[in-house]
Amino acid sequence: MIISLYIDDLLVTGSKHAQLEEFKKSMHNEFEMTDLGEMSYFLGMEIDQGADGIFVNQKRYASEVLKKFSMENCKQVDLPLVPNAKLSKNDETKKIDEGLYRSLISCLLYLKAARPDIMYATSMWSRFMSQPIETHFNAAKRVLDM
Template structure:
């Protein structure tokens, strides 16, 4: 490829898109430990205690509880960061799906939210969202 394209060999890959890659004769090891620490720091949880089950068993989320409201953009950012982290941390997949999925997710009326968008080229021509 060097004959056809101008390029530079930077050596073995160490970090890529938040993933740490360690290469050896035995294979590859991928970790997101540094990314996980950055997420904890971003959401001011670097001093949080670790737990074996990071969700209360049988937890039902409801919009009618008396919890303090949080910034929806901050929450969506947290969910997105955690979804990316599940690439190497399958142990948190259930908890992340619990807070991010909406498959009959409204426990108040047992309905889900769905929708679609149709594109022609790069422009949306039709869209729909319903509960």
């Protein structure tokens, strides 16, 4: 049996049904809780369980991120990075709000759980968390177009 706890959410999984039921019964006796049944959504990840296997995606979370950064109607791109683009801390473009940039990078870092194809680009952009400029922000927003 595997038990995952995040703040007040508990995820219990295992191969022995009787053991799971016994655990849930003992938890119900000790704590006020609700059994939501088979997991379909957990910590921003949608889980689809079927005969073919278990599949994880973050479509709903990605949609929320697009809304947060006013990019619901963006055009899709194939690559998260512009080929041959050079990002520099010494670029003379306009400085942007560090909090806004950090929020974007945090969202992208969480999205890479289901999208390993954005891992390299996101790590590149995270280098500019201190004193980000408009060029960095626009480059980081590109992954939301994927």
